[in-house]
Amino acid sequence: MFGTVVDWRGSVIREGEEMGRKKDLDVDWAAFADKWRGRYAPSMDRVRRGELPWTNLDALHRASLEELLEEFGVEGLTEEERDHLNKAWHRLDPWPDSVAGLARLKERYVISTFSNGNVALLTNMAKRAGLPWDLILSAELVRHYKPDPETYLMPPNLLDLRPEQVMLVAAHPSDLRAAQTYGLRAAYVLRPLEWGPGGEAEEPDPSFDLVVDDLIELAGKLGV
Protein backbone atom coordinates (compact mmCIF):
# COMPACT_ATOMS: atom_id res chain seq x y z
CA MET A 1 0.00 0.00 0.00
CA PHE A 2 2.45 2.65 1.22
CA GLY A 3 4.65 3.25 -1.81
CA THR A 4 3.04 0.53 -3.93
CA VAL A 5 -0.43 2.01 -4.46
CA VAL A 6 -0.10 5.46 -2.88
CA ASP A 7 2.61 8.10 -2.79
CA TRP A 8 3.04 8.48 0.96
CA ARG A 9 5.99 10.86 0.70
CA GLY A 10 4.47 13.44 -1.65
CA SER A 11 1.19 13.29 0.24
CA VAL A 12 2.67 13.72 3.72
CA ILE A 13 4.73 16.65 2.42
CA ARG A 14 1.56 18.21 0.97
CA GLU A 15 -0.31 17.76 4.25
CA GLY A 16 2.63 19.14 6.24
CA GLU A 17 2.87 22.20 4.02
CA GLU A 18 -0.86 22.84 4.45
CA MET A 19 -0.50 22.69 8.22
CA GLY A 20 2.65 24.82 7.99
CA ARG A 21 0.88 27.60 6.08
CA LYS A 22 -2.06 27.55 8.48
CA LYS A 23 0.12 27.67 11.60
CA ASP A 24 3.02 29.66 10.14
CA LEU A 25 5.56 26.89 10.78
CA ASP A 26 9.08 26.81 9.33
CA VAL A 27 9.66 23.10 8.74
CA ASP A 28 11.44 21.07 6.04
CA TRP A 29 8.46 18.84 5.37
CA ALA A 30 10.37 16.51 3.04
CA ALA A 31 12.82 15.76 5.85
CA PHE A 32 9.90 15.49 8.27
CA ALA A 33 8.10 12.98 6.02
CA ASP A 34 11.23 10.86 5.55
CA LYS A 35 11.93 10.75 9.29
CA TRP A 36 8.30 9.92 10.06
CA ARG A 37 8.40 7.01 7.62
CA GLY A 38 11.83 6.08 8.97
CA ARG A 39 10.23 5.34 12.34
CA TYR A 40 7.63 3.02 10.75
CA ALA A 41 9.55 -0.27 10.77
CA PRO A 42 11.28 0.28 14.14
CA SER A 43 7.95 1.14 15.80
CA MET A 44 6.31 -2.04 14.48
CA ASP A 45 9.34 -4.06 15.53
CA ARG A 46 8.76 -2.99 19.12
CA VAL A 47 5.28 -4.56 18.88
CA ARG A 48 6.63 -7.65 17.12
CA ARG A 49 9.25 -8.18 19.85
CA GLY A 50 6.61 -7.80 22.55
CA GLU A 51 8.06 -4.58 23.99
CA LEU A 52 4.69 -2.97 23.28
CA PRO A 53 1.28 -4.66 23.45
CA TRP A 54 -0.68 -4.65 20.21
CA THR A 55 -0.79 -1.04 18.99
CA ASN A 56 -2.31 -0.13 15.64
CA LEU A 57 -0.56 1.98 13.04
CA ASP A 58 -2.51 5.17 13.78
CA ALA A 59 -1.23 4.99 17.35
CA LEU A 60 2.35 4.18 16.29
CA HIS A 61 2.26 7.06 13.80
CA ARG A 62 1.00 9.36 16.55
CA ALA A 63 3.79 8.43 18.97
CA SER A 64 6.37 9.03 16.22
CA LEU A 65 4.69 12.35 15.35
CA GLU A 66 4.97 13.59 18.92
CA GLU A 67 8.71 12.83 18.93
CA LEU A 68 9.23 14.52 15.57
CA LEU A 69 7.29 17.66 16.49
CA GLU A 70 9.67 18.07 19.41
CA GLU A 71 12.74 17.28 17.27
CA PHE A 72 11.67 19.84 14.63
CA GLY A 73 10.80 22.41 17.29
CA VAL A 74 7.14 22.62 16.30
CA GLU A 75 5.00 24.16 19.02
CA GLY A 76 1.46 25.42 19.37
CA LEU A 77 -0.48 22.61 17.71
CA THR A 78 -3.76 21.78 19.40
CA GLU A 79 -4.85 18.19 20.01
CA GLU A 80 -7.21 18.51 17.05
CA GLU A 81 -4.41 19.73 14.79
CA ARG A 82 -2.07 16.95 15.90
CA ASP A 83 -4.76 14.39 15.19
CA HIS A 84 -5.43 15.96 11.79
CA LEU A 85 -1.73 15.88 10.90
CA ASN A 86 -1.47 12.27 12.09
CA LYS A 87 -4.38 11.34 9.86
CA ALA A 88 -2.40 12.64 6.88
CA TRP A 89 -1.69 8.90 6.48
CA HIS A 90 -5.42 8.44 5.78
CA ARG A 91 -5.24 11.00 2.96
CA LEU A 92 -2.45 9.67 0.76
CA ASP A 93 -2.79 10.17 -2.98
CA PRO A 94 -2.59 7.22 -5.37
CA TRP A 95 0.11 6.97 -8.01
CA PRO A 96 -1.30 8.07 -11.39
CA ASP A 97 -1.85 4.46 -12.57
CA SER A 98 -3.31 3.02 -9.37
CA VAL A 99 -7.05 3.62 -9.68
CA ALA A 100 -7.22 2.59 -13.34
CA GLY A 101 -4.99 -0.43 -12.78
CA LEU A 102 -6.99 -1.66 -9.78
CA ALA A 103 -10.27 -1.18 -11.63
CA ARG A 104 -8.99 -3.40 -14.43
CA LEU A 105 -7.64 -6.04 -12.04
CA LYS A 106 -10.98 -6.07 -10.22
CA GLU A 107 -12.77 -7.16 -13.38
CA ARG A 108 -11.19 -10.60 -13.10
CA TYR A 109 -9.67 -10.88 -9.61
CA VAL A 110 -10.59 -10.26 -6.00
CA ILE A 111 -8.43 -7.29 -5.05
CA SER A 112 -7.59 -6.52 -1.44
CA THR A 113 -5.35 -4.33 0.61
CA PHE A 114 -2.70 -6.26 2.54
CA SER A 115 -1.04 -3.70 4.72
CA ASN A 116 0.30 -2.89 8.15
CA GLY A 117 -2.06 0.09 8.05
CA ASN A 118 -5.06 -0.23 10.35
CA VAL A 119 -8.54 -0.84 8.98
CA ALA A 120 -9.79 2.73 9.50
CA LEU A 121 -6.72 4.15 7.76
CA LEU A 122 -7.07 1.82 4.76
CA THR A 123 -10.83 2.35 4.53
CA ASN A 124 -10.64 6.13 4.72
CA MET A 125 -7.78 6.20 2.22
CA ALA A 126 -9.70 4.04 -0.26
CA LYS A 127 -12.82 6.15 0.10
CA ARG A 128 -11.01 9.42 -0.51
CA ALA A 129 -8.78 8.18 -3.34
CA GLY A 130 -11.36 6.00 -5.07
CA LEU A 131 -9.39 2.77 -4.68
CA PRO A 132 -11.94 0.08 -5.59
CA TRP A 133 -10.94 -2.74 -3.20
CA ASP A 134 -13.17 -5.77 -2.84
CA LEU A 135 -12.14 -6.00 0.80
CA ILE A 136 -9.77 -4.54 3.35
CA LEU A 137 -7.24 -6.93 4.85
CA SER A 138 -4.96 -5.44 7.47
CA ALA A 139 -2.34 -6.57 9.95
CA GLU A 140 -4.74 -5.20 12.56
CA LEU A 141 -7.13 -8.11 11.93
CA VAL A 142 -4.57 -10.62 13.20
CA ARG A 143 -2.84 -8.19 15.58
CA HIS A 144 0.55 -9.00 14.09
CA TYR A 145 2.75 -6.90 11.83
CA LYS A 146 4.58 -8.14 8.77
CA PRO A 147 6.71 -10.20 8.49
CA ASP A 148 5.06 -12.27 11.26
CA PRO A 149 3.65 -15.49 9.74
CA GLU A 150 0.10 -14.66 10.90
CA THR A 151 -0.02 -11.82 8.36
CA TYR A 152 0.94 -13.80 5.24
CA LEU A 153 -1.27 -16.72 6.21
CA MET A 154 -4.32 -14.46 6.59
CA PRO A 155 -5.32 -13.85 2.92
CA PRO A 156 -5.46 -17.53 1.88
CA ASN A 157 -7.10 -18.51 5.18
CA LEU A 158 -9.82 -15.86 5.09
CA LEU A 159 -10.48 -16.21 1.38
CA ASP A 160 -10.42 -20.03 1.47
CA LEU A 161 -7.73 -20.18 -1.20
CA ARG A 162 -4.54 -22.14 -1.54
CA PRO A 163 -1.48 -19.90 -1.04
CA GLU A 164 -0.50 -20.21 -4.70
CA GLN A 165 -3.88 -18.73 -5.67
CA VAL A 166 -2.92 -15.49 -3.91
CA MET A 167 -0.50 -12.92 -5.30
CA LEU A 168 1.12 -10.19 -3.26
CA VAL A 169 1.73 -7.05 -5.29
CA ALA A 170 4.31 -4.82 -3.65
CA ALA A 171 7.06 -2.30 -4.25
CA HIS A 172 9.23 -3.89 -1.56
CA PRO A 173 11.34 -7.00 -2.27
CA SER A 174 11.57 -7.96 1.42
CA ASP A 175 7.76 -8.10 1.65
CA LEU A 176 7.58 -10.23 -1.49
CA ARG A 177 10.31 -12.60 -0.32
CA ALA A 178 8.45 -13.14 2.96
CA ALA A 179 5.19 -13.82 1.09
CA GLN A 180 6.94 -16.39 -1.10
CA THR A 181 8.10 -18.21 2.04
CA TYR A 182 4.43 -18.98 2.72
CA GLY A 183 3.70 -20.04 -0.85
CA LEU A 184 2.11 -16.83 -2.13
CA ARG A 185 2.95 -15.52 -5.58
CA ALA A 186 4.87 -12.27 -5.91
CA ALA A 187 4.53 -9.32 -8.27
CA TYR A 188 7.09 -6.56 -7.91
CA VAL A 189 6.06 -3.03 -8.87
CA LEU A 190 8.99 -0.71 -9.50
CA ARG A 191 8.35 2.58 -7.73
CA PRO A 192 11.63 4.50 -8.01
CA LEU A 193 9.91 7.71 -6.87
CA GLU A 194 8.76 6.31 -3.51
CA TRP A 195 11.50 8.16 -1.63
CA GLY A 196 11.39 11.20 -3.93
CA PRO A 197 12.96 12.39 -7.19
CA GLY A 198 16.24 10.77 -8.18
CA GLY A 199 15.51 7.57 -6.28
CA GLU A 200 16.02 4.06 -7.55
CA ALA A 201 13.95 0.91 -7.07
CA GLU A 202 15.70 -2.13 -5.59
CA GLU A 203 16.68 -4.93 -7.96
CA PRO A 204 13.99 -7.61 -8.37
CA ASP A 205 14.77 -11.18 -7.30
CA PRO A 206 14.85 -13.69 -10.17
CA SER A 207 12.23 -15.68 -8.22
CA PHE A 208 9.52 -13.02 -8.45
CA ASP A 209 6.64 -14.09 -10.69
CA LEU A 210 6.19 -10.69 -12.29
CA VAL A 211 8.07 -7.39 -12.44
CA VAL A 212 6.10 -4.38 -13.69
CA ASP A 213 6.39 -0.62 -13.87
CA ASP A 214 2.83 0.05 -12.71
CA LEU A 215 -0.57 -1.51 -11.99
CA ILE A 216 -1.87 -1.01 -15.53
CA GLU A 217 1.03 -3.09 -16.85
CA LEU A 218 0.25 -5.65 -14.13
CA ALA A 219 -3.37 -5.93 -15.29
CA GLY A 220 -2.15 -6.52 -18.86
CA LYS A 221 0.33 -9.19 -17.77
CA LEU A 222 -2.44 -10.90 -15.78
CA GLY A 223 -4.63 -11.03 -18.86
CA VAL A 224 -7.23 -8.43 -17.95
Next chain:
Amino acid sequence: MFGTVVDWRGSVIREGEEMGRKKDLDVDWAAFADKWRGRYAPSMDRVRRGELPWTNLDALHRASLEELLEEFGVEGLTEEERDHLNKAWHRLDPWPDSVAGLARLKERYVISTFSNGNVALLTNMAKRAGLPWDLILSAELVRHYKPDPETYLMPPNLLDLRPEQVMLVAAHPSDLRAAQTYGLRAAYVLRPLEWGPGGEAEEPDPSFDLVVDDLIELAGKLGV
Protein backbone atom coordinates in the same frame (compact mmCIF):
# COMPACT_ATOMS: atom_id res chain seq x y z
CA MET B 1 -26.93 -9.87 4.93
CA PHE B 2 -28.97 -13.09 4.77
CA GLY B 3 -32.50 -11.81 4.24
CA THR B 4 -31.58 -8.12 4.50
CA VAL B 5 -29.49 -7.68 1.34
CA VAL B 6 -29.87 -11.05 -0.36
CA ASP B 7 -32.74 -13.51 -0.83
CA TRP B 8 -31.18 -16.63 0.68
CA ARG B 9 -34.38 -18.71 0.37
CA GLY B 10 -35.10 -18.14 -3.30
CA SER B 11 -31.42 -18.55 -4.16
CA VAL B 12 -30.88 -21.79 -2.24
CA ILE B 13 -34.04 -23.19 -3.85
CA ARG B 14 -32.71 -22.21 -7.28
CA GLU B 15 -29.33 -23.84 -6.56
CA GLY B 16 -31.02 -26.96 -5.19
CA GLU B 17 -33.23 -27.27 -8.26
CA GLU B 18 -30.20 -26.96 -10.54
CA MET B 19 -28.44 -29.77 -8.65
CA GLY B 20 -31.67 -31.76 -8.63
CA ARG B 21 -32.03 -31.56 -12.42
CA LYS B 22 -28.38 -32.49 -12.93
CA LYS B 23 -28.53 -35.48 -10.56
CA ASP B 24 -32.18 -36.43 -11.14
CA LEU B 25 -33.12 -35.89 -7.46
CA ASP B 26 -36.68 -35.75 -6.14
CA VAL B 27 -36.42 -33.17 -3.35
CA ASP B 28 -38.74 -30.43 -2.04
CA TRP B 29 -36.07 -27.74 -2.25
CA ALA B 30 -38.18 -25.10 -0.49
CA ALA B 31 -38.46 -27.41 2.53
CA PHE B 32 -34.75 -28.22 2.19
CA ALA B 33 -33.81 -24.51 2.16
CA ASP B 34 -35.99 -23.75 5.19
CA LYS B 35 -34.54 -26.62 7.21
CA TRP B 36 -30.99 -25.68 6.23
CA ARG B 37 -31.58 -22.12 7.39
CA GLY B 38 -33.34 -23.49 10.47
CA ARG B 39 -30.07 -25.08 11.57
CA TYR B 40 -28.19 -21.77 11.24
CA ALA B 41 -28.81 -20.28 14.69
CA PRO B 42 -28.57 -23.59 16.60
CA SER B 43 -25.24 -24.41 14.90
CA MET B 44 -23.74 -21.03 15.84
CA ASP B 45 -25.07 -21.40 19.37
CA ARG B 46 -22.99 -24.55 19.74
CA VAL B 47 -19.89 -22.45 18.98
CA ARG B 48 -21.07 -19.64 21.24
CA ARG B 49 -21.58 -22.05 24.16
CA GLY B 50 -18.13 -23.55 23.62
CA GLU B 51 -19.42 -26.98 22.59
CA LEU B 52 -17.54 -26.52 19.32
CA PRO B 53 -14.24 -24.66 18.85
CA TRP B 54 -14.37 -21.74 16.44
CA THR B 55 -15.94 -23.03 13.20
CA ASN B 56 -16.74 -20.69 10.34
CA LEU B 57 -20.11 -20.55 8.62
CA ASP B 58 -19.03 -22.53 5.54
CA ALA B 59 -18.12 -25.42 7.85
CA LEU B 60 -21.33 -25.11 9.89
CA HIS B 61 -23.38 -25.02 6.68
CA ARG B 62 -21.54 -28.11 5.46
CA ALA B 63 -22.25 -30.09 8.64
CA SER B 64 -25.93 -29.15 8.40
CA LEU B 65 -25.97 -30.08 4.72
CA GLU B 66 -24.65 -33.58 5.44
CA GLU B 67 -27.42 -34.13 7.98
CA LEU B 68 -30.09 -32.84 5.59
CA LEU B 69 -28.91 -34.91 2.64
CA GLU B 70 -29.41 -37.96 4.83
CA GLU B 71 -32.76 -36.73 6.13
CA PHE B 72 -34.02 -36.09 2.57
CA GLY B 73 -32.61 -39.38 1.33
CA VAL B 74 -30.26 -37.78 -1.17
CA GLU B 75 -27.52 -40.13 -2.30
CA GLY B 76 -24.85 -40.20 -4.96
CA LEU B 77 -23.40 -36.70 -4.62
CA THR B 78 -19.64 -36.52 -5.03
CA GLU B 79 -17.44 -34.46 -2.70
CA GLU B 80 -17.21 -31.83 -5.44
CA GLU B 81 -21.01 -31.69 -5.79
CA ARG B 82 -21.52 -31.45 -2.03
CA ASP B 83 -19.02 -28.60 -1.88
CA HIS B 84 -20.72 -26.88 -4.81
CA LEU B 85 -24.14 -27.18 -3.16
CA ASN B 86 -22.72 -25.92 0.14
CA LYS B 87 -21.31 -22.90 -1.64
CA ALA B 88 -24.83 -22.04 -2.79
CA TRP B 89 -24.58 -19.63 0.17
CA HIS B 90 -21.83 -17.80 -1.76
CA ARG B 91 -24.18 -17.36 -4.73
CA LEU B 92 -27.21 -15.69 -3.18
CA ASP B 93 -29.06 -13.15 -5.30
CA PRO B 94 -29.66 -9.62 -4.02
CA TRP B 95 -33.16 -8.27 -3.50
CA PRO B 96 -34.13 -6.05 -6.49
CA ASP B 97 -33.33 -2.81 -4.59
CA SER B 98 -30.06 -3.89 -2.97
CA VAL B 99 -27.38 -3.00 -5.52
CA ALA B 100 -28.90 0.39 -6.38
CA GLY B 101 -29.56 1.22 -2.72
CA LEU B 102 -26.04 0.32 -1.63
CA ALA B 103 -24.51 2.28 -4.50
CA ARG B 104 -26.40 5.38 -3.35
CA LEU B 105 -25.51 4.85 0.31
CA LYS B 106 -21.85 4.44 -0.67
CA GLU B 107 -21.79 7.95 -2.14
CA ARG B 108 -21.95 9.42 1.36
CA TYR B 109 -21.25 6.61 3.82
CA VAL B 110 -18.77 3.81 4.40
CA ILE B 111 -20.82 0.69 3.74
CA SER B 112 -19.80 -2.69 5.12
CA THR B 113 -21.11 -6.17 5.54
CA PHE B 114 -21.68 -7.14 9.18
CA SER B 115 -22.55 -10.78 9.08
CA ASN B 116 -22.05 -14.18 10.62
CA GLY B 117 -21.03 -15.28 7.14
CA ASN B 118 -17.32 -15.94 6.73
CA VAL B 119 -15.07 -13.61 4.76
CA ALA B 120 -14.79 -15.86 1.69
CA LEU B 121 -18.56 -16.28 1.54
CA LEU B 122 -19.22 -12.55 1.82
CA THR B 123 -16.47 -11.65 -0.66
CA ASN B 124 -17.58 -14.17 -3.28
CA MET B 125 -21.21 -13.17 -2.85
CA ALA B 126 -20.39 -9.48 -3.30
CA LYS B 127 -18.26 -10.16 -6.36
CA ARG B 128 -20.97 -12.24 -8.07
CA ALA B 129 -23.90 -10.00 -7.17
CA GLY B 130 -22.15 -6.65 -7.63
CA LEU B 131 -22.63 -5.53 -4.04
CA PRO B 132 -20.34 -2.49 -3.79
CA TRP B 133 -19.09 -2.78 -0.18
CA ASP B 134 -16.26 -0.57 1.02
CA LEU B 135 -15.11 -3.40 3.26
CA ILE B 136 -16.05 -6.85 4.49
CA LEU B 137 -16.63 -7.18 8.23
CA SER B 138 -17.47 -10.66 9.45
CA ALA B 139 -17.97 -12.51 12.70
CA GLU B 140 -15.03 -14.62 11.50
CA LEU B 141 -12.66 -11.71 12.11
CA VAL B 142 -13.33 -11.80 15.86
CA ARG B 143 -14.14 -15.54 15.95
CA HIS B 144 -17.42 -14.87 17.73
CA TYR B 145 -20.95 -15.10 16.42
CA LYS B 146 -23.70 -12.57 17.04
CA PRO B 147 -25.00 -11.70 19.54
CA ASP B 148 -21.63 -12.02 21.36
CA PRO B 149 -20.42 -8.54 22.36
CA GLU B 150 -17.19 -8.92 20.35
CA THR B 151 -19.21 -8.75 17.14
CA TYR B 152 -21.09 -5.50 17.79
CA LEU B 153 -18.00 -3.80 19.18
CA MET B 154 -15.98 -4.63 16.07
CA PRO B 155 -17.28 -2.03 13.57
CA PRO B 156 -16.71 1.04 15.76
CA ASN B 157 -13.38 -0.34 16.99
CA LEU B 158 -11.96 -1.14 13.57
CA LEU B 159 -13.33 2.00 11.91
CA ASP B 160 -12.26 4.27 14.80
CA LEU B 161 -15.79 5.58 15.23
CA ARG B 162 -17.99 6.15 18.23
CA PRO B 163 -20.80 3.56 18.41
CA GLU B 164 -23.44 6.18 17.62
CA GLN B 165 -21.65 6.93 14.33
CA VAL B 166 -22.37 3.37 13.19
CA MET B 167 -25.77 2.15 11.99
CA LEU B 168 -26.74 -1.49 11.69
CA VAL B 169 -29.17 -2.09 8.84
CA ALA B 170 -30.99 -5.39 9.25
CA ALA B 171 -34.21 -7.25 8.59
CA HIS B 172 -34.08 -8.86 12.03
CA PRO B 173 -35.29 -7.00 15.14
CA SER B 174 -33.25 -9.19 17.53
CA ASP B 175 -30.04 -8.23 15.71
CA LEU B 176 -30.98 -4.55 15.87
CA ARG B 177 -31.88 -4.70 19.56
CA ALA B 178 -28.51 -6.29 20.35
CA ALA B 179 -26.70 -3.59 18.34
CA GLN B 180 -28.55 -0.88 20.25
CA THR B 181 -27.31 -2.39 23.51
CA TYR B 182 -23.80 -1.42 22.43
CA GLY B 183 -24.82 2.07 21.32
CA LEU B 184 -25.09 1.49 17.58
CA ARG B 185 -27.97 3.00 15.62
CA ALA B 186 -30.56 0.71 14.11
CA ALA B 187 -32.37 0.76 10.76
CA TYR B 188 -35.00 -1.93 10.22
CA VAL B 189 -35.65 -3.12 6.67
CA LEU B 190 -38.97 -4.88 6.25
CA ARG B 191 -38.44 -8.04 4.22
CA PRO B 192 -41.76 -9.91 4.43
CA LEU B 193 -40.64 -12.25 1.62
CA GLU B 194 -37.56 -13.55 3.44
CA TRP B 195 -39.28 -16.84 4.32
CA GLY B 196 -41.25 -16.99 1.08
CA PRO B 197 -44.55 -15.74 -0.35
CA GLY B 198 -47.25 -14.91 2.18
CA GLY B 199 -44.77 -14.13 4.94
CA GLU B 200 -44.89 -11.17 7.28
CA ALA B 201 -42.11 -9.03 8.71
CA GLU B 202 -41.88 -8.73 12.51
CA GLU B 203 -43.17 -5.53 14.09
CA PRO B 204 -40.48 -2.85 14.47
CA ASP B 205 -39.54 -1.68 17.97
CA PRO B 206 -40.43 1.96 18.66
CA SER B 207 -36.76 2.50 19.55
CA PHE B 208 -35.45 1.77 16.05
CA ASP B 209 -34.03 4.88 14.39
CA LEU B 210 -35.47 4.09 10.96
CA VAL B 211 -37.94 1.66 9.46
CA VAL B 212 -37.86 1.27 5.68
CA ASP B 213 -39.22 -0.99 2.97
CA ASP B 214 -35.93 -1.28 1.09
CA LEU B 215 -32.40 0.08 0.73
CA ILE B 216 -33.37 2.75 -1.79
CA GLU B 217 -35.81 4.21 0.72
CA LEU B 218 -33.03 3.99 3.33
CA ALA B 219 -30.68 6.03 1.12
CA GLY B 220 -33.38 8.67 0.72
CA LYS B 221 -34.04 8.85 4.46
CA LEU B 222 -30.31 9.19 5.09
CA GLY B 223 -30.14 12.16 2.75
CA VAL B 224 -28.31 10.58 -0.17
